[in-house]
Amino acid sequence: MLIKNQQKKHREHLPRKHTLNVSIKESRNIGNNLDPEFNITKKKIEIDYFKFLGEDSKEKFLDVVSIKYPKRIKEGDLVFKNKGINFRIEIAEEEIENKARFFVFDIISPDYTQEFILWFFSQKVIQNYLSLFVTGNIIAFLPKRAFDDLFIIKPQKIGQSLDSVNITARSEFKVIIKKYFAEYQKNINTGNFVSASFLAGAICEAILYQFLRDKGVKKKFLERKMYGDLLEIVEIMDLKIMNFQEFKKLKKFRNLIHPKNALNNINKIDDLEKEIEVTFNQIIKNFGI
Known part of the structure; x- marks a missing residue:
């Protein structure tokens, strides 16, 4: 029950x-x-x-x-x-x-x-x-x-050493990912692109975390690492990950949650409507949801 x-x-x-x-x-x-x-x-x-x-x-x-x-x-x-x-x-x-x-x-x-x-x-x-x-x-x-x-x-391009199993299906954050994705879809459907970008960024952070865990990075080392930190670790370790540029672009969109960043990058807010869905779709195509 x-x-x-x-x-x-x-x-x-x-x-x-x-x-x-x-x-x-x-x-x-x-x-x-x-x-x-x-x-x-x-x-x-x-x-x-x-x-x-x-x-x-x-x-x-x-x-x-x-x-x-x-x-x-x-x-x-x-x-x-x-x-x-x-x-x-x-x-x-x-x-x-x-x-x-x-x-x-x-x-x-x-x-x-x-x-x-x-x-x-x-x-x-x-x-x-x-x-x-x-x-x-x-x-x-x-x-x-x-x-x-x-x-x-088929969402399978998740690293040469991994099989074709959907990365988000294996993630310990899968329940959170599903909830965030539901909210993301609602925001896209109603034209709330700024809110959608925050949720897309959160999902990407979970994907990057799981990717690094699959590559052998210790859980304790990743405990307090956020989106930007995870991207930096991928670069430092010279790991090959699909859609790296899309991950970086979504990080910039997600950072608009900070008012000072939004004020200094007001043009990026205008770009969200035409770019957020296209960018995030590329990641979903390869990593699943």
């Missing part, structure tokens, strides 16, 4: 839903669409999609999740609502009957979390790609075949 209560309490901190604002008008019945302008758009969407995935670190989505159509959706299920004007992916807050036969994503790979999949489907480039498969003349819906050839980024 204690474990069950803890799991329920933990789920309260998860980002609950993301709306997929796919283009319905131009995406139905694409197989019969001969409009050259549409086909150019389709080609660009596909190019952007494969560019986003990268060449090395990806795998088929259906190797990561099993898609089911249960009669009832349980609390905590990862639900993809594939019918209507806007498609949504969300974590079910209560048990309900699945009258609409929505998809439930059952994660079968230990390398992925619900948070990472929520993040993945929140990316505009993925939403655009899925829009190519939308069909239905009366009620728009996304068929299961849309996922047959879908690839998902």
